[in-house]
Amino acid sequence: MQYYIKTFGCQMNVYDSGRIANILQSLGYKEAERIEEADLVIFNTCHIREKAAEKVFSDLGRLNLIREERENQDKKTIIGVVGCVVQAEDEQIWKRAPFVDFALGPLTYHRLPEILAKIKRKQGDFVIDTEFPVEAKFDYLPENTSTTSCSYLAIQEGCDNFCTYCVVPYTRGAEYSRPVEDVLKEAQRLIDSGSIEINLLGQNVNSYHGEDKNGKERGLDYLLRKLAEFDKLKRIRYTTSYPADMSDEIIACHKDLDKLMPYLHLPVQSGSDKILKSMNRRHTSGDYLKIVEKLHKANPNLRMSSDFIVGFPGETDEDFKATLNIVNQVKYIQAFSFKYSRRPGTPAALMPNQVEEKIKKERLEILQNLLFNYQNQFNQSCIGKTMPVLFESQGRHKGQLIGRTPYMQNLHASIPAGQLNKIVNVKITAATTNSLSGKMEGA
Ligand code: 5AD
Ligand code: SF4
Numbered sequence: 141m142q143y144y145i146k147t148f149g150c151q152m153n154v155y156d157s158g159r160i161a162n163i164l165q166s167l168g169y170k171e172a173e174r175i176e177e178a179d180l181v182i183f184n185t186c187h188i189r190e191k192a193a194e195k196v197f198s199d200l201g202r203l204n205l206i207r208e209e210r211e212n213q214d215k216k217t218i219i220g221v222v223g224c225v226v227q228a229e230d231e232q233i234w235k236r237a238p239f240v241d242f243a244l245g246p247l248t249y250h251r252l253p254e255i256l257a258k259i260k261r262k263q264g265d266f267v268i269d270t271e272f273p274v275e276a277k278f279d280y281l282p283e284n285t286s287t288t289s290c291s292y293l294a295i296q297e298g299c300d301n302f303c304t305y306c307v308v309p310y311t312r313g314a315e316y317s318r319p320v321e322d323v324l325k326e327a328q329r330l331i332d333s334g335s336i337e338i339n340l341l342g343q344n345v346n347s348y349h350g351e352d353k354n355g356k357e358r359g360l361d362y363l364l365r366k367l368a369e370f371d372k373l374k375r376i377r378y379t380t381s382y383p384a385d386m387s388d389e390i391i392a393c394h395k396d397l398d399k400l401m402p403y404l405h406l407p408v409q410s411g412s413d414k415i416l417k418s419m420n421r422r423h424t425s426g427d428y429l430k431i432v433e434k435l436h437k438a439n440p441n442l443r444m445s446s447d448f449i450v451g452f453p454g455e456t457d458e459d460f461k462a463t464l465n466i467v468n469q470v471k472y473i474q475a476f477s478f479k480y481s482r483r484p485g486t487p488a489a490l491m492p493n494q495v496e497e498k499i500k501k502e503r504l505e506i507l508q509n510l511l512f513n514y515q516n517q518f519n520q521s522c523i524g525k526t527m528p529v530l531f532e533s534q535g536r537h538k539g540q541l542i543g544r545t546p547y548m549q550n551l552h553a554s555i556p557a558g559q560l561n562k563i564v565n566v567k568i569t570a571a572t573t574n575s576l577s578g579k580m581e582g583a
Contacts, residue, residue, distance in 0.1 A: 144178035149186025185225035337375035366378030407447035411466030412459035451500030
């Protein structure tokens with residue numbers, strides 16, 4: 141039996157898909173190279189914006205054609221949908237894609253073996269499980285057998301912040317932090333199987349508060365310091381953080397820990413205090429700028445990235461200017477920006493003063509131009525510098541490897557294949573808005 145997993149959305153989904161693959165491998169499944177060859181296809185879905193959710197349904201339509209084609213060849217295909225779309229739209233999946241065999245919410249995919257067994261025994265037409273179970277899914281998963289040099293490690297899940305535009309508190313449930321020992325054990329396993337970079341993941345990773353073996357609550361700073369003690373681990377990152385939870389203890393780690401990369405994704409969403417309040421964010425633009433200042437003091441080489449939403453209900457030209465203003469102050473080196481998308485069940489969807497699509501589009505274009513400008517400026521400023529690059533994959537051209545700088549910039553270089561999965565000093569020779577190229581130092 142072969143499986144194929146298609147992942148939509150955020151890094152948490154990428155991590156979850158890896159763990160789903162671990163479950164399937166423990167059941168004897170092998171990974172298919174092409175979707176057409178798979179006996180089991182799983183879509184791990186995203187519901188954050190309307191576009192993301194609609195993409196799942198259109199791709200499911202395409203998958204149904206593959207399923208029919210295989211059926212003509214007497215091959216059965218089991219189709220599963222997991223993740224946030226299931227949590228939010230369980231009924232819709234059943235209605236819009238009746239050929240789907242099972243659907244699991246993001247907190248229940250550890251029940252996959254039981255569900256596959258049920259399907260094979262043909263009990264019922266459609267199995268769905270969207271509970272927020274009492275047991276933690278992490279306790280029921282097989283070991284994380286990732287063997288890449290750069291790994292994700294989920295330490296926290298869910299969110300209690302309830303930003304008024306966001307579905308995450310409804311799809312991923314309440315905030316939960318994994319115990320310290322579990323995280324360290326998983327880190328040790330990842331390092332033993334070749335990881336030299338670990339990216340700690342959570343929807344709200346900097347509010348991590350897991351228990352240590354004595355039952356004492358520990359923050360993210362404690363975890364970062366513990367991880368830095370692993371000799372073979374060379375790089376540490378964490379994402380995504382919430383500004384109001386950016387404690388002085390975590391900021392101090394950016395001063396003390398060389399292994400902590402000098403790049404932080406800290407979404408501000410908007411530069412307008414009126415909009416931030418209406419978004420139910422627990423910070424003002426001034427609070428945010430103060431945090432950035434402290435971070436720069438802790439590590440002057442640190443650079444920032446962010447998420448932005450334009451066209452939130454009630455956003456005026458003045459509010460939008462405040463967003464451009466914060467971009468001009470922080471000079472982000474990378475960013476993700478989106479038009480506000482009305483999500484069913486969230487408070488902002490019901491707010492009056494929804495912004496016209498045309499205005500959202502115009503504002504997004506203006507913001508993205510400004511963001512690209514700063515990103516490009518930073519990339520250009522890297523030319524001539526030497527940076528340590530972790531080479532993670534083969535490039536498209538022969539003899540080329542692709543890696544990442546400490547600032548998460550993609551870099552490609554003609555470099556001996558033996559440097560794959562190693563950190564190599566590279567002199568930057570050229571830059572575009574989206575990537576760098578360089579030469580191995582001494583080559
Ligand atoms: N509309 C637009 N963007 C959104 N995001 C979350 N919810 C919405 C929404 N309803 C963005 C935020 C968040 C990122 C992951 O997605 O910027 O930080
Ligand atoms: Fe969504 Fe806000 Fe929680 Fe981030 S902090 S996951 S934007 S509710």
